[in-house]
Amino acid sequence: MTVLEFTVVVWALSTLAGFLGALTGLGGGVVVxxxxxxxxxxxxxxxxxxxxxxxxxxxxxxxxAYVREGFSNxxxxxxxxxxxxxxxxxxxxxxxxxxxxxxxxxxxxxLIQSAFYSFKATPGSELPVESDALGRRLRLGGNxxxxxxxxxxxxxxxRTGLGIMFGAGALSGLLGIGSGxxxxxxxxxxxxxxxxxxxxxxxxxxxxxxxxxxxxxxSRGYIEPRVAMPVMLGVLGGALVGTKxxxxxxxxxxxxxxxVVILALAxxxxxxxxxxxx
Amino acid sequence: xxxxxxxxxxxxxxxxGVLLAAAxxxxxxxxxxxxxxxxxVNYHTFAAGGQSVRTLPGIVASAARLDSAxxxxxxxxxxxxxxxxxxxxxxxxxxxERDRLYTVVxxxxxxxxxxxxxxxx
Numbered sequence: 001m002t003v004l005e006f007t008v009v010v011w012a013l014s015t016l017a018g019f020l021g022a023l024t025g026l027g028g029g030v031v032v033x034x035x036x037x038x039x040x041x042x043x044x045x046x047x048x049x050x051x052x053x054x055x056x057x058x059x060x061x062x063x064x065a066y067v068r069e070g071f072s073n074x075x076x077x078x079x080x081x082x083x084x085x086x087x088x089x090x091x092x093x094x095x096x097x098x099x100x101x102x103x104x105x106x107x108x109x110x111l112i113q114s115a116f117y118s119f120k121a122t123p124g125s126e127l128p129v130e131s132d133a134l135g136r137r138l139r140l141g142g143n144x145x146x147x148x149x150x151x152x153x154x155x156x157x158x159r160t161g162l163g164i165m166f167g168a169g170a171l172s173g174l175l176g177i178g179s180g181x182x183x184x185x186x187x188x189x190x191x192x193x194x195x196x197x198x199x200x201x202x203x204x205x206x207x208x209x210x211x212x213x214x215x216x217x218x219s220r221g222y223i224e225p226r227v228a229m230p231v232m233l234g235v236l237g238g239a240l241v242g243t244k245x246x247x248x249x250x251x252x253x254x255x256x257x258x259x260v261v262i263l264a265l266a267x268x269x270x271x272x273x274x275x276x277x278x
Numbered sequence: 279x280x281x282x283x284x285x286x287x288x289x290x291x292x293x294x295g296v297l298l299a300a301a302x303x304x305x306x307x308x309x310x311x312x313x314x315x316x317x318x319v320n321y322h323t324f325a326a327g328g329q330s331v332r333t334l335p336g337i338v339a340s341a342a343r344l345d346s347a348x349x350x351x352x353x354x355x356x357x358x359x360x361x362x363x364x365x366x367x368x369x370x371x372x373x374x375e376r377d378r379l380y381t382v383v384x385x386x387x388x389x390x391x392x393x394x395x396x397x398x399x
Contacts, residue, residue: 004315007307043324053354060360061296064289067282074285078368078383085390092394100324138379207292207361208387214358215394219333221326225350226319229307232354236300 001040003226010036011230018058018238023245024258025199027206028235029055029177030114033107034265037278042227044103044278048095048176049222052210054235055178059207061236062243072200073142076155076193081205083162084183085212087169092213095174096220104273107175111266117181118259128153129192144197153194161191173213176222178206284371291367292360299357306341306349313346334399362391 001009013035014028021028029051036047066072095103131141131154140155155161164186172179180202187198217223272278329336331351340348369384 001319002315003317003319004311006319007311040321042321045324046321053357056357056361057296057300060292060357060364063364064286064293067285067289070282072285074368075380078365078380078387081365081387082383082390085387085394089390089394208365208391211358211361212391212394215391215396215398218355218358219397221324221332223331223351223354224321224327225306225331225347225354226310227321228354229303229310229350232303232357233300233307236296 006040007226007230009040010227011234013039014054014231014234015238018054018235018240019242020238020254020258021235022058022062022239022242024118024255025180026114026118026258026262027055027178027180028058028239029175030111030262031265032231032235033176034111034269036227036231037104038265038268038272044100044107045095045220045222046224046227048103049217049224050176050228050231052176052214052217053223053228054232055172055176055210056207056214057232057236058239059178059203059210061240062203063207065243066200066203069145069200071144071196072204073140073193073197074204075138075142076140076187076191076197077201077204077208079138079140080161080165080183080186081208083165084169084172084205084209087166087171088173088209088212089169089216091170091173091175092216093173094170095176095222096216098174100278101273101276103175104269104278108266108268108270108273110171110175110177110179111262111269114181115259115262115266117185118255118262128194129156130154132156132158134158135191140191142197144194153197155187155191155193157190157192161186164190169209169212172206172209173216176210176213176217178210180206284368288364288367292364295356295360295363299353299360302353302356303350304353306346306351306353309344309349310346332398358395362388362395365391 017031135155168182183202330340341352
């Protein structure tokens with residue numbers, strides 16, 4: 001393959017991944033890594049390095065839009081980032097010790113979780129809760145707009161949330177993905193924070209988490225400029241367009257289709273990992 | 279300064295940082311394509327690149343020579359710096375609000391980030 005062909009193909013795949021990732025809320029990383037490794041035979045270490053920088057680009061790039069809506073909670077985000085960044089450093093260090101085949105298999109399993117999430121995740125209809133003792137002490141509660149008014153909410157089960165967040169960080173560092181789905185589960189399901197607040201705060205946290213593995217990735221050479229360049233530009237461009245059309249799209253149907261695609265990629269990654277082809 | 283205003287400023291800053299980073303990456307990319315468009319590539323097996331793409335001083339030096347890979351890496355470094363800046367600004371904001379708990383929380387996150395990024399220096 002010539003440089004030009006490689007760059008154009010990678011850029012096009014990444015644009016599609018960024019677009020679909022933004023529409024479904026799953027992020028571009030979950031598609032970029034399998035696309036690069038399965039379709040183009042790129043070594044998974046280059047793929048996760050390129051994916052990690054694109055994760056930072058979409059998270060930071062969309063931050064302004066999310067802030068305007070008034071859903072994200074900077075205190076919850078910052079507090080939980082202690083756990084995600086620690087997890088990310090551990091995950092990134094582990095990525096160097098784990099063989100390529102095993103990485104592919106773990107990636108496949110993370111994809112299955114993502115697919116499951118995209119089939120199942122519906123905004124929690126549960127009412128906001130009051131903070132428990134620790135949630136109150138940490139002042140994690142806040143308010144968010146509901147039908148023009150601002151409604152109060154609290155946060156519970158902080159320790160469980162921190163534990164899941166450490167796992168989300170480790171997964172992000174190990175696989176170069178945002179692991180937004182796991183972060184949302186920690187806030188929405190475990191800590192009982194409203195779904196909308198959870199998803200936007202998660203987007204804010206993804207970039208900081210990824211930055212914590214970036215130093216390790218860079219020093220190990222996972223971030224290869226000639227691979228990362230088309231991936232970063234493509235995912236960012238696709239995501240910017242994706243967030244613009246989000247309002248008009250039939251998200252539910254799309255999530256189902258995307259879930260099937262991810263499930264297929266998951267099986268492909270695991271089979272290739274097991275047979276040693278990746 | 280309240281949380282909403284602080285977050286608004288942070289959001290704008292992050293977007294500006296990302297767009298600048300993307301512009302630098304794109305300029306390095308164009309220069310790379312112009313010079314090497316018909317060379318053969320494959321990335322089937324991993325081999326860590328040299329100092330010029332893996333360390334901060336190496337990247338800065340090669341970007342200063344307008345080397346295409348160095349420029350791309352410089353843009354990516356700037357990109358990696360955007361969330362770090364976000365934490366640093368939040369730290370200052372919490373300190374100004376005299377919110378001791380969240381000043382310490384932000385400082386902790388910043389230290390963990392430094393712990394990772396220091397490896398690339």
